[in-house]
Amino acid sequence: MYDIIIIGGGVVGCSIARWLSQYKLDIALLERSSDVCEGTSKANSGICHAGYDAKTGTLKAMLNVRGSKMMEALSKELGFGYRKCGSMVLCFDENDKDKLVELYDRGLKNGVEDLKILSGKEALGIEPNLSKDVVCALHAPTGAIVDPFTLTVAMAENAAINGVTFKLCHEVTGIQKESGHYRIHVTKHPSLTDHEQKEYDEEAKIVINAAGLYADKIHNMVSSAKISITPKRGEYMLLDTTAGSFVQRTIFQLPTAKGKGVLITPTTHGNLLVGPTALDIEDKEDIETTLEGLSEIKEKSVLSAPGVPLREVITSFSGLRAKLTERCDVINPDDLNKEGDFMIGEVPDAKGFIDVAGIESPGLSAAPAIAEYVSKIVEKMTDPPLKESFIPQRKVHIPFHNADNKTRLEYIKEDPLYGNIICRCCMVTEAEIVNAIKSPVGATTSDAIKRRTGAGMGRCQSGFCNPRVVEIISRALNVPQEAVCKNDTGSEFLVNGKEDK
Template sequence: MYDVIIIGAGVSGAAAARELSRYKLNICVLERDEDVCCGTSKANSGIVHSGYDAEPGSLMAELNVKGCEQMEVLSKELDFAYKNTGSLTVSTTEEGPQALQKLYERGVKNGVKGLRILNREEVHEMEPNLSDEVNAALYAPTAGIVCPFGLNIAMAENAFTNGVEFKFDTEVKNIRKLENGFSIETSKGTYETKYIVNAAGVYADVFHNMVSEKKLHITPRKGEYMLLDKSAGKHVNATIFALPNKFGKGVLVTQTAHGNLLVGPTATDLEDKEGVNTTAEGLGEVREKSQYTVKDIPFRKVITSFAGLRAVEDGMDFVIGEAEDAPGFIDCAGIASPGLTSSPAIGARIAEIIKEKLQPEENPDFDPVRKGIKNPAALSLEERNELIKKEPAYGNIICRCEMISEGEILDAIRRPLGAKSLDGVKRRTRAGMGRCQAGFCSPKTMEILHRELGIPMEEITKAGGESKLIEGTNKNLAEEGADHE
């Protein structure tokens, strides 16, 4: 029997796993997909929100501000990409400045530091590409941008090296109460545990409702995005928000942590918990609404589009705590925006709840530091040459768009919780995220996966499951080639 089983290896589950690994506990993370960061956590804006938007006194407001305050220190401890860029929430109407004043007052109540309201001249001097209609803005200097994959993977790797087990391709089918815990039936057998942390994103209500009569309801809210080439990345410096409405913070324009320009998201409530397709209507809305706040966005430089789902609970707040009628079942549900920002504080909150229940000893071997994949591009020419001399794979460029070497891909595969698919490599190294969107580097990356993992080429997937890239056996492929000749 485990002490704690966490359902879901997204950013909240990984944060909880890392914080719980500070203690002598037997912990396991169950994830239905082939890797960490495969759900909500992989498809979002990557914004570190300052915390002025959430309702004062809400759990969302408290954990947003705490998470924002921790992010820079955490990025150095766990070695993931983060930049403190600040954000601007802009007004384009006569009534807008009054709405900005209300947001400012809310932010002050929430404990956000450094908020200022800027007039037309100040804001246009700060961001020359703002729409001509922008007449004022709320400046939040504590906001920033983060690599969502980097944050999620870093916390999971650190949890793993501190003793947490991860079981992938393991889908939870049913949960039953036991006298002293729970039995979790999965696609790969049954597990027993004293405590469950329900960090299952848009499916958190499904698992909660298996054990509790006090039902939860989560609505998947789809957001569609357009990602532009790095040559468009300097179009804005800070993150630019429109004034928020009942569906959230609206369509934003921002740099990413790696220098692209990101525009989106939409906000469409769905019933389908797998509805991550993009639509012509949604992307048209992204294009149209973004131009209310930022002018001359070079949409000809779009290199890809994508959609993600936010888990919106009916109460419009995070649901974190023990279910009243299911002792030992800890919800971490409704983690919509600003869930990414809040994740370090969410993990700490979950750990405090379980620490109070189990009174565990501290783990004397806990190491909070994790080192990321070597980045030759960040080295001086002399240091890079020395690295290549020692490890020649770092001199073999596989992804030309992002200048990612074979050495980096090997590290991504060999490291703790290493990559097993093309998307796993992409999220860890950015190989395939550039202008050609993996058009050139996929075959070479597949060859490396084939060699390192010892699996046939036709078994290599884009993103696990049935997403295979080659149909048929090597023999059949050879015969087809001969027939064509």
């Protein structure tokens, strides 16, 4: 029996796992996909929001500002991509200026530091590619960009090093309340290295529901007060690194009566990201991109910066926001559970069951603070002792593409596989790919390699390196190349000719 089972290996579940791994607790994380960061956490804007957006007095506001303040130190401790580049909200109409001032005031109330309202001229002075129509702008120097992939993976790896058991390809299909604990029905799906499919039960004293879009399904397994989550899709265009310095900061548009606008932002990988749209849909798996969505991005982005080089697009993608459309009571230290807010707390009719639901934006920014908050709830339940052996840091090498030549030579001397460039666009070496496979929550798919090393993220979008990545995974894990997948089972790249006949 585990002390705690966390359901969901997104940024929220992995951050909670990492936070709780400092206590003497026996913890497992169950994730239905073949890797962590396969849900909403892999498809978002990658912004660490400063915290002026969320309504004052909500968990969203409190945890956003706290998360934003924690993120830089954590990025150093755990080695994930982060840059405090600042952000700007643009206002194009004198009549909307009040709304910008409202954001400024809210930011101050929420505890955001160094906010300033700039004139149009001042805004253009620091971001010359902006439209001349900008009347004024809210500047937040504490706004930042973060790499959602390495953030999530770093949390998971550090949790694993500190004793959390990660069970990938493990889907929770039912939960039963028993006296003093929960019985969790699990379907273990076949994985690259373990082909068995089986149904079995796990047991835990405390269950933490961090299942993202499916947090309603998990909650409804244990509570008579039902909740419901509706997906809201956001589409993006990702531009090549040649466009990466088009703007230095994240550029938002002030939401107006005409709509919410789209953002233009540099990414930690050096690209330029433009989007997202916002469309309520029904299917929680529908992550298609559409002509309408991409056209909307084009129309709206040129309002902020007429010269935005959309011809440099290298891929498009979409992510799904987990919008809570029906919520219920939960118990948390601040008695906060308002409409439109994150829903975090113990479920009244399911003692020991903690919901972390409705984690829309700014969930990525808030993830470390959400983890801290959830651990306060756990502390109240069990008062667990701290582990003396907790290791807060994660060891990371400077990536080969960022290292100077002297360091590169040292790497190659230590391991000749560093001399073998696999991804030419992003200069990722064979050694880095092998290390990603051997890491604590090791990569077994080509997408997992991409998230950990950047291989396949460049202009060719893995066209050249993917066959070699498949070969390396096959060799390192001693499996046939035909079994290697892009992500979950069914996404194999190669067909075995003999079997096909």
